Amino acid sequence: MSAQNNGAGPFRYSEQYTPPDPVRASEVAVTRFEDAFEVDPRLMEQWVLQQTFPNWDTLRIMHARADHLDWMHRHFAEKVVSGSEVLAEIDE
Amino acid sequence: MTITDEELTTVTDALREVLREDQVLTGRPDRFNRARVPAPFPVHRWAERLPDLAVLPENTEEVAEVVRIANRLRVPVVPRDGGTGLTDGAVPLRGGIVIDVKRINAIHEIDTENRTCTVGTGISMLKLNEELARHGLIYPDDPASYPCSLVGGRIGTSGWSLIGSRYGHTRDLVLSFDHVLPTGEIMHVGDGIGGKISKSSSGYQLKHLFMGHQGTLGVATRATLKLYPKPEAEFSPFFAFSDYDSAYACVGAFARAGVGTFSGAVLFDEWKVAYLRRDDEAYIPQPADVRALACCVLYGHEDEVRIGARRLMRIARDHGARYLGDEISEGDWAARHDRYATPLHGRTRSGQVVPMSWHCEDAAVNYTKLPQVTREWHAIIADLRSRTDVFDDWGTFCYTSAATGVDYLTEIDVGIWEQQLDDRAWEMWVGAKRDIAAVALRHGASISACHGSCREGEVDLVPDELGRGFGVMLDIKRSLDPNNIMNPGKYQLDRAYTSPGGER
Numbered sequence: 001m002s003a004q005n006n007g008a009g010p011f012r013y014s015e016q017y018t019p020p021d022p023v024r025a026s027e028v029a030v031t032r033f034e035d036a037f038e039v040d041p042r043l044m045e046q047w048v049l050q051q052t053f054p055n056w057d058t059l060r061i062m063h064a065r066a067d068h069l070d071w072m073h074r075h076f077a078e079k080v081v082s083g084s085e086v087l088a089e090i091d092e
Numbered sequence: 093m094t095i096t097d098e099e100l101t102t103v104t105d106a107l108r109e110v111l112r113e114d115q116v117l118t119g120r121p122d123r124f125n126r127a128r129v130p131a132p133f134p135v136h137r138w139a140e141r142l143p144d145l146a147v148l149p150e151n152t153e154e155v156a157e158v159v160r161i162a163n164r165l166r167v168p169v170v171p172r173d174g175g176t177g178l179t180d181g182a183v184p185l186r187g188g189i190v191i192d193v194k195r196i197n198a199i200h201e202i203d204t205e206n207r208t209c210t211v212g213t214g215i216s217m218l219k220l221n222e223e224l225a226r227h228g229l230i231y232p233d234d235p236a237s238y239p240c241s242l243v244g245g246r247i248g249t250s251g252w253s254l255i256g257s258r259y260g261h262t263r264d265l266v267l268s269f270d271h272v273l274p275t276g277e278i279m280h281v282g283d284g285i286g287g288k289i290s291k292s293s294s295g296y297q298l299k300h301l302f303m304g305h306q307g308t309l310g311v312a313t314r315a316t317l318k319l320y321p322k323p324e325a326e327f328s329p330f331f332a333f334s335d336y337d338s339a340y341a342c343v344g345a346f347a348r349a350g351v352g353t354f355s356g357a358v359l360f361d362e363w364k365v366a367y368l369r370r371d372d373e374a375y376i377p378q379p380a381d382v383r384a385l386a387c388c389v390l391y392g393h394e395d396e397v398r399i400g401a402r403r404l405m406r407i408a409r410d411h412g413a414r415y416l417g418d419e420i421s422e423g424d425w426a427a428r429h430d431r432y433a434t435p436l437h438g439r440t441r442s443g444q445v446v447p448m449s450w451h452c453e454d455a456a457v458n459y460t461k462l463p464q465v466t467r468e469w470h471a472i473i474a475d476l477r478s479r480t481d482v483f484d485d486w487g488t489f490c491y492t493s494a495a496t497g498v499d500y501l502t503e504i505d506v507g508i509w510e511q512q513l514d515d516r517a518w519e520m521w522v523g524a525k526r527d528i529a530a531v532a533l534r535h536g537a538s539i540s541a542c543h544g545s546c547r548e549g550e551v552d553l554v555p556d557e558l559g560r561g562f563g564v565m566l567d568i569k570r571s572l573d574p575n576n577i578m579n580p581g582k583y584q585l586d587r588a589y590t591s592p593g594g595e596r
Contacts, residue, residue, distance in 0.1 A: 026369065028443070029376045037373045039445055047446040048437060069426040075221065076230070076429070077326035077391060082418040086327070086401045090409070 016054035036062045094187030095144055095167065103167050103189070107147060110157035117146040126190045130432065131178045131547065132449040132508040134518050141183050143170065143190040150195045151212075152270050152278055152313040159311070160276030162189055162577050169274075170579050171307040173214065173245030176237040176432060178452055179544035181249055181306035185581035193244050196313055199223055207319045208267060208288045213244025213312045230322040232259040232391075236431035247312040250304025252501055252542035254428060255391060257347070257492045258355035259320060263303050269315035271302050274573035279310075288316055301568070306544050307579040309572055325394040327353075327401045328425035331413035332382040336362055336463070339384035342411035343490070344459055346388040347497025349407060351400035353392035357492045359500075360385035361466055364487025367505075370439065374420040386413065389425060438484035438507030441477065448484060448507035453525060453550075455532035456541035457502040462490050468531045469504045472524050482509045482517045483524075493541055501541040504528065525549025533557055546583045554583060 022030035022038075029037045036058060044050040053061075073080050095103070100118075107116045117123070127141045144167075149155045162169040168188025175182045184190060196212035199220065203209065204227055211220060218239045220231055234254045235241055241251070247269060251262040259265065267290055268282025281302050284292025302309055333339040339359055346357040360368075362383050368375035375382075388404050390397045408415070415421075438448035457465050466488045473485040484507035490500040508521065529539045529550035538557065539545040545554055555562040566588035569576075576589050 026376050028370050035373065037376050039371070043439075043443055044445045046444045047440070066423075068430075069423050072426040072429050073326065073422065075218070075225075076234075077323040079325050079394065080422055081325050081327040081390075081394065081397055081401055083327070083329035083401075083405070083415050083421050084418050086329075086398070086405050087415060090402050090405050 011054075011056075016056060017052065019055055019058070033059060033062070099165070099167075100144055103161070103165055104145060106161045106165065107145075107158060107189075110161070111147060111149065111154060115148045115150070115154075117148065118144075122146050123190075126172055126175070126192060127183065129175050129177065129180060129183055130450065131180060132451050132510045132513060134513045134515065135510060136514075141185065142187065143184045144187045146172075146190040146192050148192050148195050152196075152272065155191060155193070155196075155272045155311050155313050156276045156278050158189065158191060159272050159274065159578075163275050163575055166575055166577060168580050169577055171244070171248060171311040173242035173248065174216065174237065174240050175245075176235075176241040177245060177249050177306075177543060179249075179306065179540070179547045181544060181546065181579070181582070182245070184579075188577075191311060193242070193311070193313065196244075197242075200314070202227060202229070202319075203288070204229070206288050208316050209319055210314065210316045211243060213247065213269070213315055214242055216240060216242050217246075224319065225322055228322050229319045231265065231317050232320055233262050233265050233317075234429060236428060238429040240432055243315055243317070244312045247303050247315060248305065248307050249544050250300070252493065254491065255355040255389065257357075257495045258353065258391060261493075263300060265318050266299075266303070267316045267318055268299065269302075269312045272311045272313060274310055274575075274578035282316070286316075290318065304544065306546050306582055308569060308582050308585055310578060321393075323391040323393075323397075325390075325392065325397040326425075327390040327397050328387060328421055329401075329405065329408070330385060330387040330416040330421040330424055331408050332378065332416055333384045333386065333411075333413060334381045336384040338412050339386045340463060342408060342413055343386045343388075343492075344497060345407045345411060346386070346404055347459070347492045347495070349403060350495075351390065351403055353390040353396050353400045354404075354495055355389045355391045357388040357497075358386065359462070359490040361488045361490075363470055363485055364489060364505075367486045371437070374416075374424055378416075382414075385416075387421070387425065436507065438486070438509065440481040446481070446509050447511065449510045450486075451506045451508050451521075452503045452543065453506065453528045454501055454503040454540055454542045455529070456493065456499050456538040457490070457532065458499050458536065459497055461535040461537060462500060462502060465502060465531055465535050465537060466490070466504065469528055472527045472531070473504065473506055476520055476524050479520065480517060482512050483507065483521070484509075499537075499541070502537070503542070522549040526552055529553045551582075551584060 020032045025031045126146045168186040170184040171191050172182040193214040197214035198212045201210040246262040253261045268286035271279050280286045284294035343357045343359040390400050476483040486505035488504045490502045493499050526549040569585045570588040
């Protein structure tokens with residue numbers, strides 16, 4: 001299972017524990033997967049050490065959060081009116 | 093433990109005459125788990141806040157029996173609902189019995205014609221609304237602890253709701269409730285006769301007296317609540333600004349616009365943006381010229397929401413707002429219903445990540461006072477941080493409390509490194525809390541819009557805030573709880589008695 005192929009294929013330990021190279025996202029954060037940010041590892045060397053996650057777990061956590069937020073929308077209202085939709089209307 | 097082993101045996105034996113064996117809990121995990129609240133406290137002092145035992149009553153009569161026993165034996169009683177409060181209402185300061193109401197969680201009635209429901213107070217709003225949704229209804233009491241706080245705790249703290257600008261807050265949404273007084277008598281309280289009446293002019297208005305007392309006047313056990321149609325539509329745009337003043341002006345304009353579906357607006361200041369830029373995936377990529385944020389929220393029928401949305405979007409555009417996009421807007425708003433699930437960490441002054449707990453100091457502040465109050469609060473936290481890494485300024489939010497925009501739940505979020513919170517740091521924190529409350533009062537604000545004001549520090553100033561009203565509080569407490577058994581040690585109410593244990 002590759003990091004990008006979440007949920008399919010065999011688990012290969014070395015593959016799962018080899019995350020993509022980090023890309024700097026800000027002075028204090030890096031990113032390895034699209035939309036998944038992590039604290040710059042240099043800031044987690046003394047009091048809180050960075051944990052190692054298999055790639056699939058990083059993505060699972062990210063997707064679970066999106067699921068949770070979707071659930072919360074449905075819980076409070078039948079539908080969401082998007083800002084971009086309304087912006088387009090007032091720009092007409 | 094505050095009572096002797098012999099006394100504990102007497103209490104336990106008496107409780108087992110009115111409750112089953114499994115409803116009386118004396119084990120360490122049972123007691124430790126019911127001493128835990130989210131607000132930071134020095135770890136080495138937790139033993140001071142343990143109950144001697146906990147009980148799990150299943151109905152009003154069982155609660156009344158427990159309270160009668162406690163009153164007869166002069167043992168402290170502390171009601172505990174979700175235990176999510178940030179001012180220690182559910183924390184036993186003198187040991188005794190914790191009454192955990194979680195088993196009193198039945199939905200007794202859903203009255204679709206009168207638009208009410210009657211529930212045991214141990215139910216959470218989330219579980220209640222899952223059932224109400226089957227009827228197209230909602231109970232719109234929406235704290236940041238929405239999934240885990242309980243109806244009874246909302247009554248005991250007179251809670252504040254994120255969408256209260258449209259639907260009202262707990263005090264507006266609870267019509268009436270059964271309440272066990274500190275002597276063990278059972279009272280039904282509401283407007284006049286109570287029940288399903290929303291407005292009465294008969295007699296004193298007692299309902300508010302038995303809300304927000306932080307468990308010092310008894311235990312609510314069964315409540316009748318006001319229901320609304322489940323909203324067809326939600327609209328929650330978030331906006332970025334290059335300066336605080338523009339965001340402040342825009343939020344004020346949102347609130348004053350008179351949009352019928354307006355459910356709330358929020359202002360985030362520069363400190364909050366700096367905090368989010370460290371750790372929140374939505375804000376890490378934002379450009380450096382984003383220095384303040386605002387959002388507004390509408391709920392209601394889709395046609396009404398769309399009309400209001402267009403008006404508020406024009407207001408935002410006129411104030412120079414930059415829309416942050418659908419994903420951030422919708423995701424950030426959805427996350428606000430459940431802030432207690434957020435993992436937290438702060439930074440030392442050198443930038444290293446440290447585990448921190450969240451402390452939220454809040455006040456009810458008029459719109460025109462928001463900038464000054466929040467600036468003075470930041471100065472207080474800056475002074476703390478200049479002396480120690482235990483504290484971290486996580487910025488302020490200001491949420492509308494009412495549709496007119498008159499006042500805002502204004503909160504400064506402070507990260508506290510709880511493992512390092514020694515006696516010296518705790519004293520510093522208590523002093524800062526007192527200073528934060530004093531700033532609020534100097535600007536005509538109330539010490540708390542939301543959480544209550546009975547923690548160390550702010551509680552010192554409650555008599556200043558209430559004036560003669562504080563004396564009336566003491567008179568009421570002494571009258572209703574002659575033996576000071578109900579959550580003693582809170583709100584300086586011991587001053588009502590000749591001795592802290594009441595007239596023993």
